Amino acid sequence: MNLFGGTIRALENSLDYAAVKNRTIANNIANVDTPNYKAKDAVFKNMLHNELTSSIKANRTRPEHLPFDGTLHNSYQVITRKGTMYNHNGNNVDIDKEMVELAKNQIYYQGLADRISSKFNSLQTVIRGGR
Template sequence: MNLFGGTISKLENSLNYAAMKNNTISDNIANADTPGYKAKDVQFKNILDDTLTSSIQAKRTTEKHIPFNSNQNSSYRVVSQSNTMYNHNGNNVDIDKEMTELAKNQIYYNGLIDRINGKFGSLQTVIRGGN
C-alpha cells in the first residue's frame, strides 16, 4: 500500500531529473571554452514509448535490430550533442542557450519544491488534526 498515492515519489523523481539537468547545464557552461567539448543534454524517456514498447511483443530477427526492452532504471539519460559545431575549436556549447535552459530549469525546480512543500504542509495539517 502506498501511503501517499505515489505523488511524493513522482515529485522526487522530477526533482532528481531537475538536479541532473542542472548539473549537466553547469558542466556545459563550465566547458564553454574547452576545445573539442560537446554539449550534453538530459532527456526524458517518453512514457508513451515505454508503454507501447512494453505492451508490444516484438521479436528481433537479427542482432542488427534495435532491442525493444531497455533495462534502464532511471527515466532520464544524459546524451552528447555531437552533430553540431559552433566554435572554431570544435566546441558546440551555445552559452545563450545554456543560460536560458538554466533559467527554465530553475523555475521548474522551484515549482516542484513549492508543490512538495504543499504536500508536506497538507500532511502536517492532517497529523495535527486540522489545526
C-alpha cells in the same frame, strides 16, 4: 499499499531529474571554451519507454539501448549532442541556449519544490488533526 498515491515519488523523481539537468547545464557552461567539448543534455526516457513497452515487444541487442522489460531504473539519461559545432575549436556549446535552459530548469525546479512542500504541509496538517 501506496500510502500517498505515488505523487510524492513522482515529485521526487522530477526533482532528481531537474537536479541532473542543472548539473549538466552547469557543466556545459563551465566547458564553453574547452576545445572539442561536446555539450550534454539530460532527457526523459520513461515517456518513450512507456509508449514502447505498451505497444512493442523487443529484445535489447546492445546495452546502450533502452530496456523493454520494465527494468528502467532512472527516468532520465544524459546524452551527448553530436553533429554540431558552434565554435572554431570543435566545441558545440551555445551559451545563449544553455542560459535559457538553465533559467527554465530553475523555474521548473522551484515549482516542484513548492509542490512537494505543499504536499508535506498538507500531511502535517492531517497529522496534527487539522491544526
